[in-house]
Amino acid sequence: MKKNIILIGMPGVGKSTVGVVLAKVMGYQFIDADLVIQEKEGKLLREIIAEVGPEGFLKVENRINSGIEAEHAIIATGGSVVYGAEAMEHLGRIGTVVYLKLPYRELERRLSDIKGRGVVLRDGQTLHDLYEERVPLYEKYADVIVDEHHLNVEQTIEKIMELKERFQ
Ligand SMILES: Nc1ncnc2c1ncn2[C@@H]1O[C@H](COP(=O)(O)OP(=O)(O)OP(=O)(O)O)[C@@H](O)[C@H]1O
Numbered sequence: 076m077k078k079n080i081i082l083i084g085m086p087g088v089g090k091s092t093v094g095v096v097l098a099k100v101m102g103y104q105f106i107d108a109d110l111v112i113q114e115k116e117g118k119l120l121r122e123i124i125a126e127v128g129p130e131g132f133l134k135v136e137n138r139i140n141s142g143i144e145a146e147h148a149i150i151a152t153g154g155s156v157v158y159g160a161e162a163m164e165h166l167g168r169i170g171t172v173v174y175l176k177l178p179y180r181e182l183e184r185r186l187s188d189i190k191g192r193g194v195v196l197r198d199g200q201t202l203h204d205l206y207e208e209r210v211p212l213y214e215k216y217a218d219v220i221v222d223e224h225h226l227n228v229e230q231t232i233e234k235i236m237e238l239k240e241r242f243q
């Protein structure tokens with residue numbers, strides 16, 4: 076049985092918000108991969124992106140996520156983790172990958188301050204372009220897809236818990 080639950084999805088979909096509460100409800104440890112990167116690199120995500128650029132950041136993210144070891148943990152990943160093939164292979168081995176899905180319009184409403192979040196956007200790329208590019212990757216790596224449209228944090232957690240029996 077895979078013992079961890081890995082949350083993937085677009086920035087702002089609620090991987091961190093849902094993850095920490097889910098961990099509490101299930102009695103699991105909570106790991107936020109973004110915070111692991113910051114701690115291991117000794118820098119903020121946006122400082123890393125400023126120093127090594129978006130492509131450099133993806134390499135750092137891929138390397139650090141590939142080394143996460145945990146048991147009975149909810150792991151909230153960064154939205155760009157799906158660009159790292161090694162990281163996704165590793166995470167898929169140690170846990171069940173849950174894609175938290177939102178329609179584009181809903182996500183756009185949530186992300187009023189996308190720059191402040193340090194999202195990995197290439198020059199000229201819009202949030203919509205990013206959404207279109209990433210959705211196939213999230214779907215590819217997902218063991219389970221949870222559509223959280225019209226659900227609040229508690230309802231999303233309930234849905235993940237319901238599905239848990241089936242996917243573990
Ligand atoms: N139903 C919901 N589930 C989760 N978050 C919600 C919900 N409704 C509103 N929110 C809000 O959306 C935001 C989700 O942000 P959060 O940082 O958890 O996303 P994330 O997926 O971890 O993003 P990132 O990839 O940037 O780390 C929070 O401000 C949260 O309060």
Ligand SMILES: O=C(O)C1=C[C@@H](O)[C@@H](O)[C@H](O)C1
Nearest residue numbers: 086120153154155193194195
């Ligand atoms: O979706 C993204 O491009 C990102 C999301 C954040 O969680 C961070 O991992 C980083 O700022 C990149």
Ligand SMILES: [Mg+2]
Nearest residue numbers: 090091151152
């Ligand atoms: Mg997060």
